[in-house]
Amino acid sequence: MDVSFIAVQLLSGLTMATLLFLVASGLTLIFGVGNVFNFAHGSFYMLGAYLAYQTVSAWHGNFWVAALVAAIGAGILGMMAEFLFLRRIYGRAEEGGFQILLTYSFILVIDDLVKMIWGTEYKSLLRPAGFQGSITAAGVTMPTYNLAIIGIGLLIAVLAWWILARTRPGRVARATALDREMLGAMGVNVPRTMTLVFGIATALGGFAGALAAPLRSVTPGAGIEVIIDSLIVVVIGGMGHFWGAWLGALLLGEVNSFAVAIVPEWASVVSYVVMVLCLIFKPEGLFAPRQVRKA
Amino acid sequence: MLKLRSGVIVLLVLCTLVLAPLAVMAQEKVIKIGAMYPMTGRAGLYGLDSVDAAEMAIAEINGKGGVAGYKLELINTDSKAKPDYSVMVAKRYIEQDKVHFLFGVVSSAVGLAVTEVSKQSKKIFIGTDHASTQLTADKFQPYYFRVSNNTFQSMAAGALYLKELAQTKPWSTIAYVGPDYAYGHDQWNELKFNLDRFGVKYKIVGEYWPKLFAPDYTAFITSIIKDKPDILISGLWGGDSVAFIKQATPYGLFEKVLFCSPDAGGNYEVMSATGAELPLGLVLSARHHNNWPETAANKEYVKKFFTRTGRYPTYAAEGAYAGILAIAQAVEKVGNPTDTEALVKALEGMKIKLPEDPDDFTSYIDPATHQIVQVQAIGVTVANDQFPPAKRMLGNWKVYKAEDLLPPKDFSEKKK
Numbered sequence: 001m002d003v004s005f006i007a008v009q010l011l012s013g014l015t016m017a018t019l020l021f022l023v024a025s026g027l028t029l030i031f032g033v034g035n036v037f038n039f040a041h042g043s044f045y046m047l048g049a050y051l052a053y054q055t056v057s058a059w060h061g062n063f064w065v066a067a068l069v070a071a072i073g074a075g076i077l078g079m080m081a082e083f084l085f086l087r088r089i090y091g092r093a094e095e096g097g098f099q100i101l102l103t104y105s106f107i108l109v110i111d112d113l114v115k116m117i118w119g120t121e122y123k124s125l126l127r128p129a130g131f132q133g134s135i136t137a138a139g140v141t142m143p144t145y146n147l148a149i150i151g152i153g154l155l156i157a158v159l160a161w162w163i164l165a166r167t168r169p170g171r172v173a174r175a176t177a178l179d180r181e182m183l184g185a186m187g188v189n190v191p192r193t194m195t196l197v198f199g200i201a202t203a204l205g206g207f208a209g210a211l212a213a214p215l216r217s218v219t220p221g222a223g224i225e226v227i228i229d230s231l232i233v234v235v236i237g238g239m240g241h242f243w244g245a246w247l248g249a250l251l252l253g254e255v256n257s258f259a260v261a262i263v264p265e266w267a268s269v270v271s272y273v274v275m276v277l278c279l280i281f282k283p284e285g286l287f288a289p290r291q292v293r294k295a
Numbered sequence: 296m297l298k299l300r301s302g303v304i305v306l307l308v309l310c311t312l313v314l315a316p317l318a319v320m321a322q323e324k325v326i327k328i329g330a331m332y333p334m335t336g337r338a339g340l341y342g343l344d345s346v347d348a349a350e351m352a353i354a355e356i357n358g359k360g361g362v363a364g365y366k367l368e369l370i371n372t373d374s375k376a377k378p379d380y381s382v383m384v385a386k387r388y389i390e391q392d393k394v395h396f397l398f399g400v401v402s403s404a405v406g407l408a409v410t411e412v413s414k415q416s417k418k419i420f421i422g423t424d425h426a427s428t429q430l431t432a433d434k435f436q437p438y439y440f441r442v443s444n445n446t447f448q449s450m451a452a453g454a455l456y457l458k459e460l461a462q463t464k465p466w467s468t469i470a471y472v473g474p475d476y477a478y479g480h481d482q483w484n485e486l487k488f489n490l491d492r493f494g495v496k497y498k499i500v501g502e503y504w505p506k507l508f509a510p511d512y513t514a515f516i517t518s519i520i521k522d523k524p525d526i527l528i529s530g531l532w533g534g535d536s537v538a539f540i541k542q543a544t545p546y547g548l549f550e551k552v553l554f555c556s557p558d559a560g561g562n563y564e565v566m567s568a569t570g571a572e573l574p575l576g577l578v579l580s581a582r583h584h585n586n587w588p589e590t591a592a593n594k595e596y597v598k599k600f601f602t603r604t605g606r607y608p609t610y611a612a613e614g615a616y617a618g619i620l621a622i623a624q625a626v627e628k629v630g631n632p633t634d635t636e637a638l639v640k641a642l643e644g645m646k647i648k649l650p651e652d653p654d655d656f657t658s659y660i661d662p663a664t665h666q667i668v669q670v671q672a673i674g675v676t677v678a679n680d681q682f683p684p685a686k687r688m689l690g691n692w693k694v695y696k697a698e699d700l701l702p703p704k705d706f707s708e709k710k711k
Contacts, residue, residue: 220337
């Protein structure tokens with residue numbers, strides 16, 4: 001295995017990791033702030049892919065505009081789902097069970113909705129203009145669109161970190177995770193914060209779907225495929241930890257990429273092995289802070 | 296006045312009540328076909344195409360007065376592509392709905408489960424769109440019939456193509472990428488089996504097993520490029536094929552290797568989803584092609600399907616269409632849909648003229664294995680926009696004789 005091949009596999013892993021992160025970040029955000037495990041997060045990813053397809057193919061929009069439309073559309077639908085349904089089950093005795101049932105039903109509803117609007121045929125999007133080729137340097141070939149995805153992913157990670165850590169809305173969001181009642185007593189509109197966070201998280205999912213659409217096939221059921229890997233990322237990174245999601249995605253993407261090259265017959269179980277090891281040795285997540293946070 | 300009117304109404308209601316059962320009894324006799332196609336998820340398009348094509352065949356036959364005094368009737372229940380659920384549906388069909396035939400299924404896993412029900416209850420199961428060779432080999436049972444090609448036939452055709460290729464454009468190394476379940480593994484085993492059988496020399500330089508429905512193939516692609524195979528065989532299907540091709544194009548994979556996907560790579564859905572992005576020169580095939588053979592019957596079939604649904608059919612459609620024709624022909628011969636043993640006899644060796652048959656060949660069901668025997672054509676992607684939204688279709692056909700593609704007697708998937 002020579003150096004340029006190692007570089008190629010590293011970059012392959014990075015592309016996969018970035019898309020994983022974009023999906024997982026929304027999942028972990030909702031969990032961290034709202035303590036909700038949104039099973040249907042992958043469906044917002046799928047919806048984003050379809051909205052991007054609609055904008056580009058039917059309305060002849062620019063791809064980057066389409067990605068924005070996808071994010072906004074998925075965000076609005078996410079806020080509606082939170083406001084109309086999820087809000088009703090917060091604080092119930094069996095909230096966990098209700099969450100799974102409710103968000104699972106979202107998967108079925110959104111899947112059928114997509115089928116009714118766009119049909120069952122595979123849809124496909126072209127890579128945006130200017131990002132259709134590849135560049136080669138030092139024997140390493142890399143498609144420009146993959147590079148763009150990696151760049152955008154980093155940008156979003158930094159932006160999200162800055163908002164969460166350095167701005168007032170970010171502090172409110174983090175405080176919501178710690179103590180909702182106290183926050184409410186201090187005059188913060190907690191329900192509105194929850195809706196907003198849910199909207200931002202699903203918008204991230206929709207955006208990821210739009211970015212992935214030119215590389216993957218847009219089809220009903222596409223949400224299920226990403227949710228499992230994203231869940232693994234969230235578990236490895238520590239449920240609810242934003243940076244954890246990024247590092248978890250990176251770890252999973254690279255481990256996968258090299259497993260494919262070195263032990264191809266075992267490649268598909270490697271992600272699960274990583275998760276199991278993580279659950280045994282550091283169940284709070286590899287990248288979670290030392291002390292366990294109390295909700 | 297009011298009384299009179301209400302009296303009339305009461306009389307009318309009574310009449311309907313009394314006459315309604317008579318009307319039902321006066322209805323024609325029906326051949327009930329219990330279909331189990333997935334209508335949701337990734338395989339939903341195959342299910343939808345199959346049901347539409349079966350309904351189309353039924354409308355044609357019933358329009359001409361049915362068969363032997365019977366009308367055909369199809370009921371479909373979403374199989375959800377789940378074996379245990381489909382078994383439940385099949386049992387309900389037999390016990391409650393009293394169907395005469397079990398029909399369909401896209402997934403081989405479902406097919407293998409339903410064939411057990413068919414065997415136990417001695418109810419004929421017409422397989423239209425699942426390719427695992429096991430159903431007509433290791434798991435053969437007398438009440439199962441398949442009316443579309445299995446993977447062995449596709450892989451035999453693929454091996455013959457590669458054999459011919461070696462004479463004009465010598466190649467020596469080969470790699471494989473296919474989904475990590477029975478369908479993917481069977482294809483690779485059968486291709487190697489056939490290359491050996493036809494005396495082709497080759498060296499394997501890579502074998503890759505992505506998960507079914509994996510969204511990301513980048514790491515596989517870069518690893519395959521490192522292996523430098525002359526030929527890359529793909530056992531991927533549907534959206535997985537689409538994603539693989541889209542991700543591999545900017546890496547220049549298709550300039551470096553000859554991409555060959557003889558079972559499902561040439562299915563119309565791949566062409567319609569990728570449009571002008573589909574590279575030229577890929578070697579693909581499928582169990583039915585919209586533009587081959589160029590016979591009146593095939594053109595007519597494709598046109599009728601398009602008029603009915605507004606889209607061009609995938610190969611799943613022709614399998615279901617063939618299944619209905621086979622049932623109609625069998626009932627015509629026997630005279631009723633209830634004498635199962637006679638129907639089995641009628642299906643064994645039956646000749647059915649199908650849209651995919653060239654003029655000089657008629658598909659027939661092999662009495663020994665209950666597998667339909669068909670010609671297979673392998674083509675290369677060329678520019679062609681006659682079947683929008685596809686911008687590429689297959690051309691430069693190579694046609695393989697049906698008898699050359701059959702597995703040897705006592706072939707077993709497990710032995711290799």
